[in-house]
Each structure stands twice: as C-alpha cells, then as structure tokens.
Amino acid sequence: MATVKGWAIRASATTAIAYVLDLKHDLEKTTGGYLTHSSDPRSGPPEFASETWKRWREDRISQTGQDPKIQAYHFIQSFEPGTVVPEQVFDISKQWADEITQGKYPYVLAVHTDKKHLHAHIVVHPFEKGTGKMWDIFWRNDLG
Secondary structure, eight states, rough: EEEEEEEESSOOOHHHHHHHGGGTTTTGTTTTTTTEEEOOOOGGGGGGGHHHHHHHHHHHEEEEEEEESSEEEEEEEEEOOOOOHHHHHHHHHHHHHHHTTTTTOOOOEEEEEOOOOOOEEEEEESTTTTTTOOOOOHHHOOOO
C-alpha cells in the first residue's frame, strides 16, 4: 500500500520539475527514465514541460491580470521496500495522477529508485488545460 504526501509549491515549478526528473544527475534517481508527463504531447519530452507550463502561466496572467501564488502541487507516493518494482510504481502512480487530475491538469511524474523504498514524484500544474481555471483542491481532504 502506498502513502501519499503533498504540498503546494509557491517557489519555482521549474526547479521542482528539474528535481523530480533528476536532470542534474542524468536520470540516475529514475533508473534512466521511469517518467512521463501529461502536457500537450506536441510539447516534447517531460524535460520540456516546465517551458510549456511557463507559457501557459504567462498566458493566463495576461488574460486575467492575476498571478496566483501557487506555482504547482508536488505529491510523493511511497511504497514499502520490496513490495513493488519500478514498473508497478510507475503504473500505479500514473493511474493515481490521471484520476486526481481528471485529465484536466497537466502533470510530470517520475519514479525514483535511489532509496530502499521506491517512490513516485508527481508535480501537477495548477491551471486547467485550455481554460486556465485554477485547480480547486484541498488535497489533504480531497485526496484522503
């Protein structure tokens, strides 16, 4: 069984995505690539998600004149050591991310294999694809 923790990111979504994807260490933490994203598929690999998200955020700000404090949401789904393999963590976490975002909010997902307990990081963009609507979620209650 997985445990989930999460928080709102008020600093940089770009920094969170770079950490999750382990870009500084050539994907060592992800065993070379248990990762995906649900942004526009034409936007390229997950590494480009932060640029896409940045453009969407700028478009939303220019349309509404509002710059919300939340840059993204970061969730970690952890599994007991020895209970799952990376492929299972990836599948379980992707299904969970698809469910919570309902296909409306883009996310970046990466499975980290650098600890005894396998875990997935999921960074969710706070604005709905297409509409720019802010994600109305109180994750501690809504995802319980």
